[in-house]
Structure formats: structure tokens, C-alpha cells
Amino acid sequence: MKELVTAALTAAKERGQDVADVPLTAIAATAGISRSTLLRRLGGSRAALDEAVRESGTDPGGRPPVRERAIEAAALLVAERGLAGVTLDAVADRADCSLPSLHTVFEGRDGLLAAVFERHSALPDLEALAADPPEDLEGTVRALHAVFAAAFTHQPRIVPAVFADLLGRPDGPAARVMAANLPRLLAGLDRLLQPHVRAGRLRPLPTAVLVQLLLGPLLNHVLIRPVLEPLPGAGLPSTDETVEIFVGAYLRAVALPEAGAAESGGDGNAPRGGP
Structure with a gap:
């Protein structure tokens, strides 16, 4: 799967698009395989590829960016649990994103909380x-x-x-x-x-x-x-x-x-x- 993630990210960068918006045909061409072979390796759906891209620390797109989802999720968690109850694990779970992506976007928990405070x-x-x-x-x-x-x-x-x-x-x-x-x-x-x-x-x-x-x-x-x-x-x-x-x-x-x-x-x- 790692080489498919690399191909997807490369194709997205070349086209100036989110991974979710890049056609499978283009990803397959970048990976040097056919579309049917790509689909077979993905189990018939691109959902597995999007999830693998997400786990690598990059949001595949097709929905609000990680930053927006994380700020919204963290704000709701602060209201429910207070600051002490907000962990990056809980935010990642609520925002449906990966821990590496949160660290990349906010440089840690303090950066995320500061962004939440600024917004609200x-x-x-x-x-x-x-x-x-x-x-x-x-x-x-x-x-x-x-x-x-x-x-x-x-x-x-x-x-x-x-x-x-x-x-x-x-x-x-x-x-x-x-x-x-x-x-x-x-x-x-x-x-x-x-x-x-x-x-x-x-x-x-x-x-x-x-x-x-x-x-x-x-x-x-x-x-x-x-x-x-x-x-x-x-x-x-x-x-x-x-x-x-x-x-x-x-x-x-x-x-x-x-x-x-x-x-x-x-x-x-x-x-x-x-x-």
C-alpha cells in the first residue's frame, strides 16, 4: 500500500488537487499499473487508499480540511470535558483524522487549543x-x-x-x-x-x-x-x-x-x- 500512497500523493501534487479528487486512472498511471489492477489491490474501492493516505499524515480531501475539523472537534470536547479532558487522541477520533496530521497542522496540543481559543x-x-x-x-x-x-x-x-x-x-x-x-x-x-x-x-x-x-x-x-x-x-x-x-x-x-x-x-x- 505504501507505493500506492506515494503514487496518489505524487499525482495529487502534479495536478494541484486533493487526493480524493484525483481520478483512479491518474493514480494508476503514476503507479505504473492499470486501473483494474489498482482497484484489485484496493479491494474494489478507493476508501482503503484514502484511509492509507490519511494515516500517512495527509488529509486526502473531499471534505473540510483537517484544521477546520480538528478545531470544531476540539471546541466541542472542551465544552464537554474542559481543557484537561482534551487529548489529541480524542480530537483525532472526533475529527476523523490521524495523529500525525494534527501534529503537522498544529505542532501539538497547545497549538490546537490556541487555535480553538482564537476562533471562539x-x-x-x-x-x-x-x-x-x-x-x-x-x-x-x-x-x-x-x-x-x-x-x-x-x-x-x-x-x-x-x-x-x-x-x-x-x-x-x-x-x-x-x-x-x-x-x-x-x-x-x-x-x-x-x-x-x-x-x-x-x-x-x-x-x-x-x-x-x-x-x-x-x-x-x-x-x-x-x-x-x-x-x-x-x-x-x-x-x-x-x-x-x-x-x-x-x-x-x-x-x-x-x-x-x-x-x-x-x-x-x-x-x-x-x-
């Missing part, structure tokens, strides 16, 4: 927001809360799982996932927040501190809300209402009084900074 975190929406930000401080803060609330709550719940693992194991895989994505995350937040600092609308705090004040209450709410919701008399506001509460609290904490008064028209209800 706030990064894509945050960078889109940073490219076209609102002009006013309140609009920026509200948009940031909306972006992160969506990332924290949408299914599969990847971001809460990452933070849960991070809190439980500061040196575990979540820490490495965050380290891989944090520079981009902070860069996007810096582009959105620091202009308001320079304009005198926000307190001159480091971006990391401004981000902690921004995300801390929201993340705490998202992690604890599923526990509180079933309790009698919990009386939790909706997620949208909660976001509005956190927007107001953030502005009262870090917006400079003069900026708040100017943006509110001086009606006395503007967010006020602390001492």
Missing part, C-alpha cells in the same frame, strides 16, 4: 471593532462589553472553560493558550482605550489595569450566573441588562469627571470617577 474568543470581533471604533467613550465601553459578553456566553463555551482552567491550574494549558493570544488581545484593547486616556476622558492607567476593571465583573458574572440562575429568588437581570449595569459601573470608576459631564451635556447624571 473575542479576538476577531475585537480587532474588527478596533479597526472602526466608536468616537465617544461610552459607545466604546458599551461595544467592548457587548463583544466580550458574546464571546463569554456563546456556544460552545470555550472562553469560560479556558478561564476556569487558568484559575485552577495557573501553569496549565490555559496559561499557554492565553500567552499565545494575549499580545493580540491587549493590542486591540490598547487601540480602543488609550486614545481616550490621551484625550483626558479615561484615567491614565495602564491598559492591563483598564482591561481588568472592564472584564473582571463581566467574567465573574458569566462564570457564576449558571450556578445562581436555578436558585429561588435569585432575580438576576438579563444578560443585556447586566451589561448595561457594568458599563455604567466602569464609567463611574475610570471616566474622568470632566469628560463624563461633557458627554452627558452637564445634566448631573454623568459617570463620576473616584477620588
Whole structure:
């Protein structure tokens, strides 16, 4: 079978196609045998050839690429088992791919988890927001809360799982996932927040501190809300209402009084900074 795999890969490369899209006639010609001989050696079906190509570490094609299938499979496993329960063996089984192909595409488990976090975190929406930000401080803060609330709550719940693992194991895989994505995350937040600092609308705090004040209450709410919701008399506001509460609290904490008064028209209800 090894020589047939080599022939299939060679024919695919020459034609610029996935192995699954290369006709058996072309594979047989590359292997120097007839199509009927090729089919006989494959047991009458090309499924055995596709599986052998897959086991060699190459996706034969004809379906979503290994990268896409693996990210989707890993995300579902994270939601079901948490980060600790995600192994490359489990991902390969769920994604119907080989272990060598996962190592080739992601360079190991940490690379796969980082790709899952990037796909399901706030990064894509945050960078889109940073490219076209609102002009006013309140609009920026509200948009940031909306972006992160969506990332924290949408299914599969990847971001809460990452933070849960991070809190439980500061040196575990979540820490490495965050380290891989944090520079981009902070860069996007810096582009959105620091202009308001320079304009005198926000307190001159480091971006990391401004981000902690921004995300801390929201993340705490998202992690604890599923526990509180079933309790009698919990009386939790909706997620949208909660976001509005956190927007107001953030502005009262870090917006400079003069900026708040100017943006509110001086009606006395503007967010006020602390001492």
C-alpha cells in the first residue's frame, strides 16, 4: 500500500488537487499499473487508499480540511470535558483524522487549543471593532462589553472553560493558550482605550489595569450566573441588562469627571470617577 500512497500523493501534487479528487486512472498511471489492477489491490474501492493516505499524515480531501475539523472537534470536547479532558487522541477520533496530521497542522496540543481559543474568543470581533471604533467613550465601553459578553456566553463555551482552567491550574494549558493570544488581545484593547486616556476622558492607567476593571465583573458574572440562575429568588437581570449595569459601573470608576459631564451635556447624571 505504501507505493500506492506515494503514487496518489505524487499525482495529487502534479495536478494541484486533493487526493480524493484525483481520478483512479491518474493514480494508476503514476503507479505504473492499470486501473483494474489498482482497484484489485484496493479491494474494489478507493476508501482503503484514502484511509492509507490519511494515516500517512495527509488529509486526502473531499471534505473540510483537517484544521477546520480538528478545531470544531476540539471546541466541542472542551465544552464537554474542559481543557484537561482534551487529548489529541480524542480530537483525532472526533475529527476523523490521524495523529500525525494534527501534529503537522498544529505542532501539538497547545497549538490546537490556541487555535480553538482564537476562533471562539473575542479576538476577531475585537480587532474588527478596533479597526472602526466608536468616537465617544461610552459607545466604546458599551461595544467592548457587548463583544466580550458574546464571546463569554456563546456556544460552545470555550472562553469560560479556558478561564476556569487558568484559575485552577495557573501553569496549565490555559496559561499557554492565553500567552499565545494575549499580545493580540491587549493590542486591540490598547487601540480602543488609550486614545481616550490621551484625550483626558479615561484615567491614565495602564491598559492591563483598564482591561481588568472592564472584564473582571463581566467574567465573574458569566462564570457564576449558571450556578445562581436555578436558585429561588435569585432575580438576576438579563444578560443585556447586566451589561448595561457594568458599563455604567466602569464609567463611574475610570471616566474622568470632566469628560463624563461633557458627554452627558452637564445634566448631573454623568459617570463620576473616584477620588
